[in-house]
Amino acid sequence: MKGVILGINPRATVIDITHEVPPQAVRHAAFILAEACPYFPPGTVHAAVVDPGMGSERRAVAVQTPMAIFVGPDNGLFSYLLANQQTNRLVAVHLTNPYYWRAEVSSTFHGRDIFAPVAAHLSLGVAIDELGELMPASSLVMLPHLRPEVRPDGSIIGHVLRADRFGNLITDIAAEQLCGALTIEVAGRRIAGLKPTYAAAERGELVALIGSTDTLEIAVREGNAAQELRTRAGAEVIVRRVR
Amino acid sequence: MKGVILGINPRATVIDITHEVPPQAVRHAAFILAEACPYFPPGTVHAAVVDPGMGSERRAVAVQTPMAIFVGPDNGLFSYLLANQQTNRLVAVHLTNPYYWRAEVSSTFHGRDIFAPVAAHLSLGVAIDELGELMPASSLVMLPHLRPEVRPDGSIIGHVLRADRFGNLITDIAAEQLCGALTIEVAGRRIAGLKPTYAAAERGELVALIGSTDTLEIAVREGNAAQELRTRAGAEVIVRRVR
């Protein structure tokens, strides 16, 4: 993909966000994109691909937001990114114009043959609507359960979005939902309240805290929460208010 | 290696193709190079090193093709790349001119001390024949069994070249060899015919298909063929025609 990009735009600055997303883990990748992309300069073109089940019926798409442009499969990969965007400020295009693809398109590697060349052309200033047919942003595939559920009793049912490389569990429960005294339940364990930092915990202690993405994070100080709790992306996390 | 390159050519664009080749897996690395390099811009300089057994008797070489320049040990690393090239269009040089090396050359890290600085000087336009002594391209070390064998009965004996990160087994049997009705045998399993895409298989199904490099690939839909078949680079793959 990088060779293809540099062949089209030799001045492109190509940055890897990650190559560590597990196969088929669309939700994990979607969350990483939403975490990382806001920190890139305005106008950055993000090419993403996670599903080797390409060549299937999924559309190839590009989506322009006020801040950046995204290129990839229409399989929910942009769900977290787009969840907070006003639909009328998005331009979505079904990538149907082979003029901007590699001359030969394989059935298995759309990243190299479609997404990379399209991203490179976008970085050179090609307008998004030259790449194919405009489509309503509302028709883009979105993952279910993008937000935690708040129950009538004030408890919050959220989910683990991913484990980071330290085994810390990143959840979808936002910092601002976590006020007052509370307990956190995950994988049959109960944690009383939030710690301000990792360092405030004892070595080996299971803690909840506000992570670097301003969401609830479950960690073991100098340990691996994902391994200790045998928990990964998708696991339920319940926050209860203590009265 | 990157620090050395940028010290010589601060404007160099340095791209990692991979750091995931297992130790000593020269064939795996040779195949990755042949897969990736055609997608880079013409004139790209590729520096490659796989064998920590450097400092041994292997020559350090550079090879110029009509499309690119390759720098590395003469241990077969460029076999697949060069297999399709006309020898008379190649320029090969034994790297013997220390003027283009780091001032101090360690006995174990030729990548940093010879290949990186030589590649950086090439990227600045130094002519390949300044780097050492011209040698016949035909004297470069080539790996054995670079192509599958076609038996008189029409069956093809090929090999697994590598497993990708999803556990898909990439073979050396070209798409154009796979016509008509056929069965594929690998690791004691038999697969009937080719699927057009991963998505055409059932979840967990063992399938054969044409992969992104236009060769036969063995995969398990949303699974890991390398693990399931306990198979890796070098394993035999037999394609038989069905009459």
Place this chain on the structure above:
Amino acid sequence: MKGVILGINPRATVIDITHEVPPQAVRHAAFILAEACPYFPPGTVHAAVVDPGMGSERRAVAVQTPMAIFVGPDNGLFSYLLANQQTNRLVAVHLTNPYYWRAEVSSTFHGRDIFAPVAAHLSLGVAIDELGELMPASSLVMLPHLRPEVRPDGSIIGHVLRADRFGNLITDIAAEQLCGALTIEVAGRRIAGLKPTYAAAERGELVALIGSTDTLEIAVREGNAAQELRTRAGAEVIVRRVR
């Protein structure tokens, strides 16, 4: 971190030295920095972070040497780099000026919110003393046992600094300490003398040699010394002279 850097300095060349340091392995990271940094061009800005226990009491610092500038936590990460420097040629600054940070600083990700933007501003030519308060370089946190101990009988007690990806054990015993006939003891095994290169060993043989960083290295030819000896960073290595 890369997005933040490129947002401040779009022309920055951003290079990854490694993302493979185990969590909390400050000594491992400190050694990698000392190994790699001398090969980068003069004036390079190195941003490093290893300890997710940030947000704790550790200071954020920048240190300028005659060759480069280092940005990161004051937790010993720069110990090996600075061990050979004359203190009076160093400028150390406690990073207290939020003007050069991201507007919002999280409690867990100082790499992104402080070190990355500070490094980017340094790469644009901001003077180090604008970043905070000057501090004596001698007050920087240094790791203990930075050098091997030489006993009265001439034997040397050193340590394994890290295992590389091939399982070779890199030690802190310098090449120039290894003269004459000697034996090396590590993990209950004894090795007689040094081999000139890996290739001089038998396949599977446990050997000692001078590695690419000009220090004693323990390796298994085409094998994995770290696994075979069940040894990692911190293990004692004893060199005895043979009379």
